Amino acid sequence: MKTWCLFALCGVLAAISRGQPVAPHMKKIAISDVKATPAVVAAAAKAGCSNSLDRVVQSVDSQLIDSVHNTRKFDVIARSDLQSLLKEADFAGGSFKISGVDYLLVTTIDDFQDYQETREFKALGKSASWRVIRLAAVGKIYDASSGKLIESANFPLEIRDQTENVADAKNGDLSDALLHDITSQLTVAISNRIADVIFPARIIARMDQEVTINRGEGTGFSVGQVWAVFAQGQELVDPDTGASLGREEVQVGKVQVVRITPKTTVARVLEDTGIQNGAILRPLSK
Known part of the structure; x- marks a missing residue:
């Protein structure tokens, strides 16, 4: 029994070492x-x-x-x-x-x-x-x-x-x-x-003047759209109730969608005053 458990554990570790995806929570x-x-x-x-x-x-x-x-x-x-x-x-x-x-x-x-x-x-x-x-x-x-x-x-x-x-x-x-x-x-x-x-849309990767967003087809993104990019700051708390009001957001740029895949969206940077991975995106007000 101990030998079987050892083999099973080795199999799991081997799968992880090969980079096989682990189901997220x-x-x-x-x-x-x-x-x-x-x-x-x-x-x-x-x-x-x-x-x-x-x-x-x-x-x-x-x-x-x-x-x-x-x-x-x-x-x-x-x-x-x-x-x-x-x-x-x-x-x-x-x-x-x-x-x-x-x-x-x-x-x-x-x-x-x-x-x-x-x-x-x-x-x-x-x-x-x-x-x-x-x-x-x-x-x-x-x-x-x-x-x-x-x-x-x-x-x-x-x-x-x-x-x-x-x-x-x-x-x-x-x-x-x-x-x-x-x-x-x-x-x-x-x-x-x-x-x-x-789960606000976020930038998950950047290469030169293009960013990848963690949203794909059917999630409200379309080619040609311009989105504002925000960096998040400290948590905001209502002084009267103590309830969280979210986190401070500071606009750090704009991006325009150029292509959409089933799971991700790629956008071109239009303005940049500090766009980094983890930044969130909001649609520009019409």
Whole structure:
């Protein structure tokens, strides 16, 4: 038995010496069921688009898990495990504590409209009809160990489709591709926001006037974008509450994205007053 354990230990050490990657420790995140507010449900029923709302909620619910997983920053807890954890959670004083999970994501649909706009062009004998979908959700990230709200953000989206000579088309008759597109945009936006709040994009390597960023495809980066680069300073603490307000950030340059790979992004340095590895990136204000 001792001999077997010795061989096993030698195998592990050999693997490490050969540079084989060791699985990193990822933060665990639980994702609650996506729900629409009662007001949104009532409005959809009145407008005759309850079916569209149901499809949106189901689509967001399933796609959100994949989008968060695809950030490669979190270990997503299975829904079945989440239900068990919630039963064992400590709910007291309006807060909660969930063991075995680092973060909890709660998403609520707080606006949904699916309607059609039509314009007649009598001189041409044609008409143009637009199906418009408006969707907004609130995403809240909680520290599961304390129940503290870390971030709350609203994600409003609008998407429309245009076709000709469909003035008589009814709501919902047009392609459901729009529903898929808008829910995809929403889930990507939410998952990227989570990753940016908990793990801001960082420079992980630099060679001459190019830097490599720890974000890849589908993480909000696109070729041509310009991002501000910040060096982090000391932690900022609220003198009244003692709560951490994050760390001081000083802008040290700007970079422009030139290419994106599945796991990383490469950018060219535009301005540099101290860009180093570990610096974080923020999108420039529009």
